[in-house]
Amino acid sequence: MPKPRVLVVDDDANLLDSMRRQFSANFEVVLAHSGQHALELMASSEPFSVLVSDLKMPGMDGIQLLSQASERFPDTVRILLTGYADLQNAIDAVNQGFIFRLLTKPCPPEALGHALAEAIRHQGLVEAQRQNYSLKRYKRLLESIVRAFSALVEARDPYLSGHQVRVTALALVIGQELGMGPDDLEILRIAAMLHDIGKVKVPADFLNRPGALREEEFSIIKMHPEVGYEILKDLDEDWPVAIIIRQHHERMDGSGYPQGLHGEDIVQGARIIAVADVVDAMCSHRPSAQPGGRSRHAGT
């Protein structure tokens, strides 16, 4: 694991050298001799976890530096080092929220080491919070995309209206009853919502025409699990949604399609969706799921 990066800013070269000696075992210590130099380093290199600045420096002082850093690099935790004589300025900096810790000079190495460790911990918490927020946003985005694709395929087939949502609800009940964990249920949910996505490739007049299908029409409809697999096969391998979709018309006795798999060679998610799919077909007024309309109950 890489060491946390710490940027130390002081116009005193001796102090900078001693900081590097004291802390480079635990941190990647980078030195800057002025506020301007520090901002240039922050803008041109990997992000720093912590910025430690002296208060009194020629040109840009510590408060100006930390103020600018808080705006431009808010993820970097800021520590101010100051002499007692500068205390009022330092208090202002604290109250204006520019800094995480205020330390007085000369600062014992243990106190500074402790403050650095606390700063890194604080940054980790902030980062975790941000990642959590991003994760929630991505989940909402994923949900919108899944619903949009689900609606897209259902919009082409009037008999499919609401089918994938109903199959999802039923599949989740079956999955819960079978004791599936939350991750597997989530994969099952997404696979069920999209299980007929391959029908985007079926000509719309096959889907919209009432009455029995001809053999050649049915053979085209039978391609939809494979087409769905092709559409989604590049999803992360931890998300076997495409495999479930490919197998949702397989049957335990090997009579299904497209691969004619048997029994437990069919993944559990596909077996669950196959059951939910047939139940929904039985409860819906589907004109024909097979050529000649000989069975409306084979799933869709």
Ligand SMILES: [Fe+2]
């Ligand atoms: Fe299907």
Ligand SMILES: [Fe+2]
């Ligand atoms: Fe279906």
